[in-house]
Amino acid sequence: METQQRLAEQFEEERPQLSAVAYRMLGSLSEAEDAVQESWFRLSRADVSEVRNLAAWLTTVVSRVCLDMLRTRQSRREEPLDVHLPDPVVTAGDGMDPEAAALAGDSVGWALLVVLDTLAPAERLAFVLHDMFAVPFDDIAPIVERTPAATRKLASRARGRVAGRSTTVAPDLGRQRDAVEAFYAAAGNGDFDALLAVLDPDVVLRADTGAALAGAAKLRRGAKEVAAGAMLYRRPGAVNRPAVVAGAAGAVTYVDGKPVSVTAFTVTEGRITHIDILSDPVRLAALPLPPLP
Incomplete structure (x- = not known):
């Protein structure tokens, strides 16, 4: 014993x-x-x-x-999935608790x-x-x-x-957060030019919706296409709460108090190079997400 x-x-x-x-x-x-x-x-x-x-x-x-x-x-897996995102480690605000930090680490972004x-x-x-x-x-x-x-x-x-996939997470969460806030402000104001200013010309957006939103664009490439999508999919009543997602600046979006998506941003030299969105309701329900304050 x-x-x-x-x-x-x-x-x-x-x-x-x-x-x-x-x-x-x-x-x-x-x-x-x-x-x-x-x-x-x-x-x-x-x-x-x-x-x-x-x-x-x-x-x-x-x-x-x-x-x-x-x-x-x-x-x-008989056929490759259209877009599949791994599970993110999500914590509220700009800090990570010790357990989440051990999982995500400094080098593991979404x-x-x-x-x-x-x-x-x-x-x-x-x-x-x-x-x-x-x-x-x-x-x-x-x-x-x-x-x-x-x-x-x-x-x-x-x-x-x-190599060369812009997969590393920038160490300064504050600078990442500046870019993320600029993105959401521009999208919320319908400012297409401001969106283009914060997006890298070759930005890639991936959205894992699961079986939901059939027919919705799940992969967008290029600043103009991503910016157009951000303008198109603005959700009335949505509340974006800052979060650390897979070690990077991101947000959990709530509608009527319920989480509807988790988004992580990869920021390089002040511009967003990747946007990864998980909005599969089944997987969101299984994730330990911070509650809406």
């Missing part, structure tokens, strides 16, 4: 790190929680008396679980999670473990059942897909 209690305590110490790994691997808060829970089940049934580094052992276990989940997900969703399972694992958590390729290789050299190539291919 004493040994099991000690294992439980050690596991809880590692839980934030394991959750962070699983979230980056899966892009789903509920699946990440399932993966972490499965790693506890495996720990509770295993003989780890000879394990010298329990943290590394647990990282390996949760990575294997995530890899299996990604492969199962890929085999079930735009990056979208790119990670396009990677093959083994590529994603190699990139996440090595580039985000500094796990050596020698330790990753057995998980993906490849040589260290081949594992290095997996991470390199993934890195090439990620």
Whole structure:
């Protein structure tokens, strides 16, 4: 009993790190929680008396679980989804609580999670473990059942897909917030020129509506098209509350007191390069969103 209690305590110490790994691997808060829970089940049934580094052992276990989940997900997906956004970590205002910060981290924006969703399972694992958590390729290789050299190539291919996608989150939330507020002010005032001024010429807007809003534009490219969409879809009575979404400045939009969308903005050099919107009511209902004040 004493040994099991000690294992439980050690596991809880590692839980934030394991959750962070699983979230980056899966892009789903509920699946990440399932993966972490499965790693506890495996720990509770295993003989780890000879394990010298329990943290590394647990990282390996949760990575294997995530890899299996990604492969199962890929085999079930017959056709690529039109637009699918990973689950965002959302907190109110301009700050993040410790648990949310551990999940989102400084380097994980929604735009990056979208790119990670396009990677093959083994590529994603190699990139996440090595580039985000500094796990050596020698330790990753057995998980993906490849040589260290081949594992290095997996991470390199993934890195090439990620590079140049404007996926990093600007470190200054205040500057991000300035751009976001300018966007909402221009949209609210119907000021097309002001919208163009805050949008990057090559801005990309992605909207994940789920099964709702059939026929609505879910992908827009270019400042003029995105600005036109912002003017078109202004919602009477909508209230936008500032939030930190996947580590970036964003907002939760409420209508009649109920959340109808979560939006994150990627801001580069003062201009918005990506706008990601989750408005699927089923998924919104499952997210831990801050209540309307």
